[in-house]
Amino acid sequence: MGSQEGAIGIFDSGVGGLTVFRRLVEYLPWESVIYLGDTARVPYGTKSAGTVVRYARACANLLIERGVKMLVVACNTASAYALDALREDLDVPVLGVIEPGAASAVTSTRNKRVGVIGTAGTISSGQYERAIHRLAPDVQVFSKSCPLFVPLAEEGWTEGDVPRRVAREYLGQLAEQSIDTLVLGCTHYPLLKGVIAETMGNGVTLVDSAESTAGVARDMLGAAGAGGHNAPSYQFLVSDAPESFARVGKRFLGCDIEHVEWVDC
Amino acid sequence: MGSQEGAIGIFDSGVGGLTVFRRLVEYLPWESVIYLGDTARVPYGTKSAGTVVRYARACANLLIERGVKMLVVACNTASAYALDALREDLDVPVLGVIEPGAASAVTSTRNKRVGVIGTAGTISSGQYERAIHRLAPDVQVFSKSCPLFVPLAEEGWTEGDVPRRVAREYLGQLAEQSIDTLVLGCTHYPLLKGVIAETMGNGVTLVDSAESTAGVARDMLGAAGAGGHNAPSYQFLVSDAPESFARVGKRFLGCDIEHVEWVDC
Numbered sequence: 001m002g003s004q005e006g007a008i009g010i011f012d013s014g015v016g017g018l019t020v021f022r023r024l025v026e027y028l029p030w031e032s033v034i035y036l037g038d039t040a041r042v043p044y045g046t047k048s049a050g051t052v053v054r055y056a057r058a059c060a061n062l063l064i065e066r067g068v069k070m071l072v073v074a075c076n077t078a079s080a081y082a083l084d085a086l087r088e089d090l091d092v093p094v095l096g097v098i099e100p101g102a103a104s105a106v107t108s109t110r111n112k113r114v115g116v117i118g119t120a121g122t123i124s125s126g127q128y129e130r131a132i133h134r135l136a137p138d139v140q141v142f143s144k145s146c147p148l149f150v151p152l153a154e155e156g157w158t159e160g161d162v163p164r165r166v167a168r169e170y171l172g173q174l175a176e177q178s179i180d181t182l183v184l185g186c187t188h189y190p191l192l193k194g195v196i197a198e199t200m201g202n203g204v205t206l207v208d209s210a211e212s213t214a215g216v217a218r219d220m221l222g223a224a225g226a227g228g229h230n231a232p233s234y235q236f237l238v239s240d241a242p243e244s245f246a247r248v249g250k251r252f253l254g255c256d257i258e259h260v261e262w263v264d265c
Numbered sequence: 266m267g268s269q270e271g272a273i274g275i276f277d278s279g280v281g282g283l284t285v286f287r288r289l290v291e292y293l294p295w296e297s298v299i300y301l302g303d304t305a306r307v308p309y310g311t312k313s314a315g316t317v318v319r320y321a322r323a324c325a326n327l328l329i330e331r332g333v334k335m336l337v338v339a340c341n342t343a344s345a346y347a348l349d350a351l352r353e354d355l356d357v358p359v360l361g362v363i364e365p366g367a368a369s370a371v372t373s374t375r376n377k378r379v380g381v382i383g384t385a386g387t388i389s390s391g392q393y394e395r396a397i398h399r400l401a402p403d404v405q406v407f408s409k410s411c412p413l414f415v416p417l418a419e420e421g422w423t424e425g426d427v428p429r430r431v432a433r434e435y436l437g438q439l440a441e442q443s444i445d446t447l448v449l450g451c452t453h454y455p456l457l458k459g460v461i462a463e464t465m466g467n468g469v470t471l472v473d474s475a476e477s478t479a480g481v482a483r484d485m486l487g488a489a490g491a492g493g494h495n496a497p498s499y500q501f502l503v504s505d506a507p508e509s510f511a512r513v514g515k516r517f518l519g520c521d522i523e524h525v526e527w528v529d530c
Contacts, residue, residue, distance in 0.1 A: 040316050041306055046419075048506040051305050151416040154311075162430050169427060241313040 007032035007235075008217065009068030011059040014042035015154070015245060016187030017074030018252035020097065023214035024072065025234070030225045032232045034066055037249075038265065040239035043150055044077040045119025045186065052121065056082035060090060062237070062265040068092065072217060076101075076118050076186050076209065080125035093220060098122075100216045101183050101209030102131035105139075108205045109181040112139045115174050115204075117196075118185030120145045128185055142177045146170040146189075153188040156251060163192060167199040175200050183207045191251065236260045272297035272500075273482065274333030276324040279307035280419070280510060281452030282339030283517035285362065288479035289337065290499070295490045297497045299331055302514075303530065305505035308415055309342040310384025310451065317386065321347035325355060327502070327530040333357065337482060341366075341383050341451050341474065345390035358485060363387075365481045366448050366474030367396035370404075373470045374446040377404045380439050380469075382461075383450030385410045393450055407442045411435040411454075418453040421516060428457060432464040440465050448472045456516065501525045 008028070010021055014037050021035050036059050038044075044052045056078040060071055071094045073079045073086065079096030087094045105114045116128040123145040132139050148166050157163050174182070182204050184190055190208050197206060238245045242260035249257050273293070275286055279302050286300050301324050303309075309317050321343040325336055336359045338344045338351065344361030352359045370379045381393040388410040397404050413431050422428050439447070447469050449455055455473050462471060503510045507525035514522050 051505045147420050151413055155412050165427050240316045
């Protein structure tokens with residue numbers, strides 16, 4: 001496959017970003033989208049800032065070579081560590097998932113107590129907290145990293161006893177902080193929405209960055225491409241194991257993925 | 266740090282191989298050892314054969330440049346996929362963990378029913394089964410991949426309710442196969458020995474490849490270096506996040522790791 005001028009480029013460390021892809025297609029159905037999953041180097045969430053920046057640059061460059069007009073960094077960890085570097089490097093607009101997620105959280109909270117969960121990298125970067133405080137300095141933020149949520153979602157263990165107990169272990173203390181809003185600060189976490197909601201209780205609104213990010217992308221691009229005559233196309237690229245991406249990705253996308261191309265990035 | 270001529274080189278995708286390092290030092294206390302953890306690309310267990318071979322070659326070349334006299338592939342997935350390629354590439358002896366683990370299993374079993382657990386990659390490669398059948402064609406092998414065991418061990422959740430339930434989920438069926446020997450076919454799994462033993466019941470011997478691999482290394486090298494006047498030295502290299510390696514590695518090694526060097530491999 002060659003380049004596809006004018007598509008939206010989106011990348012993630014693996015399959016998780018498909019939750020963002022899905023919302024993008026829903027919100028901007030006339031846009032073509034190229035998705036890149038860096039499955040050879042997944043996960044990013046446990047790796048250092050320097051390494052994540054290096055990997056994010058490689059992903060971004062590959063998508064730029066394919067002629068994308070906008071870059072969506074679907075991975076929270078890459079958004080936390082690499083967004084500034086990518087914005088400096090690139091001539092196209094670069095959108096991460098943290099700012100939109102933070103904005104949604106600020107809109108959602110009534111009691112000004114917000115929880116944020118994510119990978120070790122995202123949480124230790126403090127980026128959600130900073131983004132929330134830029135918008136609303138008086139909001140109190142309670143953060144917690146939940147490393148096992150990613151392998152649980154990848155393994156497809158999203159319901160039942162094991163994820164429920166893992167959720168209780170990670171979120172037990174957070175559930176006692178009287179927060180009214182919880183940011184799912186990792187693209188894998190929407191798959192665990194059920195057990196997370198159950199653990200946090202009824203009064204807590206879960207904010208899914210995927211949705212808010214797609215909303216911001218729509219605001220940025222406007223309806224310029226709507227009503228065009230070309231049918232949009234979707235491409236899926238991975239740096240390893242296309243078959244496994246297609247299989248696991250189905251759970252994230254909610255439908256079959258027909259063709260996945262291997263790329264060396 | 267420069268090269269260290271004549272040391273044993275050992276690599277793993279991350280910290281797991283420290284269980285092998287520990288046994289090597291115990292069995293060959295007069296040998297110097299260089300350990301490399303490919304923490305920038307961990308885990309290997311979920312990645313494709315081609316990608317694992319590429320990473321294993323990079324690790325091996327780095328250790329060869331440091332002058333090692335022997336290479337131990339501590340990672341089961343890398344042993345499953347890359348051992349032949351490395352043996353072809355290199356002039357030093359290359360030892361994996363699968364053949365020693367298979368030999369121990371064959372020695373241990375009385376009823377000729379052996380279980381093998383490992384990563385998705387190790388199990389789907391079928392290498393343990395082949396290695397066992399080369400030694401004892403009449404042994405029946407029952408295999409099961411247990412992907413969540415690695416993140417559980419890395420997270421330090423090795424006891425209690427969550428690992429116990431995960432173990433029951435993965436091993437429930439295996440426990441009904443009347444096996445008398447179970448190979449822990451991943452260097453992370455010895456940390457979960459407690460819950461694995463509990464789930465499998467009293468009659469099942471757990472084979473830890475770390476121990477058998479160190480035994481084979483001792484047989485290969487002999488006592489040539491024993492009684493020498495030079496004190497052995499130990500070096501730890503990682504491709505990402507040295508501090509986190511030192512912290513998590515402590516659990517695997519059973520003692521502090523003082524200096525960890527970052528390398529680009």
